[in-house]
Amino acid sequence: MSAVYINSASCISVQDTLKENILQNLTPVSSSNIIKAIEPPYKEFIPPAMIRRMSKTVKMSSVASHHALQEAGIDQPDAIIVGTGMGCSQDSEKFLKNVIDHGEEFLTPTFFIQSTHNTVAGQIALGLQCHAYNFTYVNTSSSLEFSLLDAQLQINDGEAQNILVGSTDEQTDRTMELYVLNHTIKQETDLPADYLNSSTSGVVWGEGASFFVVGKEKTQSTYAKLKNINISNRVLLGEVEVFIQNFLSQNNLSHNDIDAVILGFSGDAGSDAYYTKASKLFPASSQLYYKHLSGEFNTASGFSIFMACHILRDQKIPEVMKINTVQKEEIRNVLLYNHLGGSDHSLVLLEKA
Structure with missing residues (x-):
């Protein structure tokens, strides 16, 4: 399979990765077992009325994808492919809470509609008015890799020239509580975390969204060859x-x-x-x-x-x-x-x- 080029890269993370000179401004985090992404000023990119209806992962992805397309100089990608492990879990939790609180009756469909894993790719497409191939991969920690593989295959087969590929996951309060209880997340007594020589179980949990434009040809903005x-x-x-x-x-x-x-x-x-x-x-x-x-x-x-x-x-x-x-x-x-x-x-x- 022929190599393809990563022509732009954008990331919202625990670090302030939307700023320039990111390699010089990285700060390790080890004293907390749950760390939140640094969010950009969404109102600069998304209309205020829409912001209120969007979950965190949709907002992060909308901004990260905007930066990725802008850097690559692409207005309309030939495909949008997103990988996610948990999807729009904030809206999923809200829907399930409504189910419990209302005894499975008189439910509004909004949270359910917005809770599906393909909401992110769909919202990006709606914002761009892009009617091209739109797909979401949900394969836990290899979700992004499957997305990149799909993009590489499509470009190699001549189905597309430039593809927006991204990954995104958000935190939710209830899920984080459960992860602490089952020791997926480190106990506070095991902090600060030792990442290289740990003797304890559990991880420090983060969140974020990363988007890339993968293309057939090398451009002035190219970062690397996949x-x-x-x-x-x-x-x-x-x-x-x-x-x-x-x-x-x-x-x-x-x-x-x-x-x-x-x-x-x-x-x-x-x-x-x-x-x-x-x-x-x-x-x-x-x-x-x-x-x-x-x-x-x-x-x-x-x-x-x-x-x-x-x-x-x-x-x-x-x-x-x-x-x-x-x-x-x-x-x-x-x-x-x-x-x-x-x-x-x-x-x-x-x-x-």
Whole structure:
């Protein structure tokens, strides 16, 4: 499959990623177990009457997609593809609360209509008056990777030239309470979180939206070349090295060809063992991590792809992301490895454009 180009990258996250010089202004977060995204002034992008009816994830995605299209110089994409793990969970919770409070009677359909996972892609299309292919992938931590793979296939097949691809997930109060109770989220007694050498279970939970314009041709705004993606629902701990080596072989690369590897260390002692195994394959590569900057959530890999794009374009690695001290003269190939709780493993290979 031929490579495609990432011609713009926009992100709303726990960091102030809409500002310029983002690589110089990253602040780790470890003292809280739930961290919220820094939201932009929505009224600059969305009419006030519409803002009141939108959930947080729709608002974040509307602004992030606007920035991505503007940067790429695209008015109408040939397709809109969005990946999300939880969808519009705020409206889902509101609908379920109404069901309980009203004894399943006299329900208004608004919250139910707005709670569906494809609301984000639909709202972006409505705003653009875009009648092209519109699809949403819901595959937990590999939702964005499936979206990118779809975009790559469509461009390779000649179905599209420029595609808006994004990922988004929001927090909701009740869901966060449940995640704390079942130890998905770290207990406050286990803070501050140690992301690289954790001895406790659970993660620091974040949120955010990342959007990219993927195109067939390289442009002046191009960040990186998207070479290949591999996704596996289940990988045993003892199979991690083979999983990665096979992927590299498919792309005619060895571990020595990888200039930087970005690993999804989350501070969960059990599932981080996968990343520790993977890191042993790349002693001569710059090893990086990012979830101390974004938090863990279903589509946290969007933040890592956003950061990788900036690293490849600017040829600089932020000190705050470094695990080891290896520094290559040129950063050409970047490998990203992510999973969520030991499931839905993904590998993304990016190359300098």
